[in-house]
Amino acid sequence: SGRPGPVLIDIPKDVQIAEYEYTKMPVVEKEEQRKPKTYKLEKLAKMIKESQRPFIYVGGGALVADATQEIEQLANVMDAPIGSTLMGLSSVYHNNPRFLGMVGMHGHYASSKSLSKADLLIVIGARFSDRATGDVNKYGNRTKIVHIDIDRAEVDKNIIVDLGIGGDVKEALQELLPMLETKSNVEWQKQIEALKQEEAQQFERTVSLDTLNPYTLITEVQKYTTPDMPIATDVGQHQMWVAQYYQFNKPRTFITSGGLGTMGFGLGAAIGSALATGKKTVLFTGDGSFGMNMNELSTLSKLQAPVVIIIMNNGVLGMVRQWQNLFFDKHYSETNLSGMPDYQKLADAFGIPSYRITNMDELHENIEKAMHTNGPVLVDCLIDKDEMVLPMLPPGGSFDDIITEMEEN
Structure with a gap:
């Protein structure tokens, strides 16, 4: 129950060979997962309504929760782009025009820069790894951050957020969606398109299509x-x-x-x-x-x-x-x-x-x-x-410091 992960049960050798009177015990019941709090979802709905540059950021928890459909619906209603952690890849289809790719140290330029320019960041099942955030002191300092995660210990652990919502992300989004009205962020979409064009131009300068690479x-x-x-x-x-x-x-x-x-x-x-x-x-x-x-x-x-x-x-x-x-x-x-x-x-x-x-x-x-x-x-x-992996955030750098191509020596 809750956040899945590996569990090691180590049975010592003396216990394995010992004789002991068998006592029948009841089967352990799964702990019931606490539901996302409705008043927090209502607060999030208000933040979405007021935002002009929203960004959805998904991690491995989105995959575990099987929340692909809900995330894509949320993006459509909010008129927001989507970025992903490394572990969140495949939770949103790459052929979805709203998906900008991975964010972070080796993330896509348009995705990382869009996140840094957003006025509302909705984080779904991610843990703010340092590979994804860069300099935590500069991360999201111009952005309101909402963190939805089944593991409450992750909320405010690496990044202090404006609103933390504990619970299964699929359930949270299913309850949130009926609270929202479809909106259009025309100027935001223009900025995103410009960033995508910059990324395409960087790709043309740095990647050869006619050599083995x-x-x-x-x-x-x-x-x-x-x-x-x-x-x-x-x-x-x-x-x-x-x-x-x-x-x-x-x-x-x-x-x-x-x-x-x-x-x-x-x-x-x-x-x-x-x-x-x-x-x-x-x-x-x-x-x-x-x-x-x-x-x-x-x-x-x-x-x-x-x-x-x-x-x-x-x-x-x-x-x-x-x-x-x-x-x-x-x-x-x-x-x-x-x-x-x-x-x-x-x-x-x-x-x-x-x-x-x-x-x-x-x-x-x-x-x-x-x-x-x-x-x-x-x-x-x-x-x-x-051959280099680019773009790249330098150690201790922020999204303002992204290295997109090598300087000529």
Whole structure:
């Protein structure tokens, strides 16, 4: 009940082998979840009516609550854009024109800047992670903030809000919606369109469409996926590129460890996703993360699970190198991954078919073959070690400090 999460029950060895008189006990009942308070929802309805630049910000709690429909209805009634945390991705469909993408350290420019300019921020099932907020002293200082969350401990924990509403977010929104009248924020929508145009221009300057890079790779893979296909990641640059570029159009299809930062998570998660859903699953990973747990190729081979492994192989620990490049005067230390195996030979040792991609022709040819392969397959994609995840908030920075492109040396 309440906020879900892992629970560890550790039974000591002496208890396991001890003899004890059995006593029948009643089954533990689930605790009844407290309902969102109506007077607080009425206050929120008044704040929405008075706002001119509203923004809806969704987190992983929106997925847990299955609140996609209610969030999209709320956005339509409020005439508001929607942004997401990393864990909230797929709770709102990417093809929804109101969805601006991820917010935060590596969020979309238009999404992060719109949030910073809003006069009312409605936060649904998110926890204000420092990766999402940047400098907490500057976060929302021009904005009224409303936080709806099933876990009351999250309210006012990282960010002090103007209104906290405890309870299931789906129930809260279902009760809120009949209180609202449809409104139009014409000037706000003009500002958002201008920010989207700025983002499009930045993309044109920084991303090449005719070379092998993270964008062209992810875009090519998506041509052969379906909306209900699980997409898993490990941790690092590839994780952020997938969050930025892959278009999720069904809830719970983005499988990632989020703030835990667990390199090596991806292969096991992809195998589990494929077995649980019965669907072909794509794993985007980096050579650093893949190296943490590549022994699971044995499990993959044994089970013949339909997992397509896409290794973004740049020969370095890319995210750490990016920080060393941007903030430590290019003093590279312990980020070179020399000594890693030939991944095609490794796959062959486990009886798993594989392909290598080094250019655009091989991209088009080999991704199609890999995606039509039955059972497991590995694709080793060689990308430039100096590819950056942009935009980026610098450490301790705010949304006013977003880095959108590299300066020429």
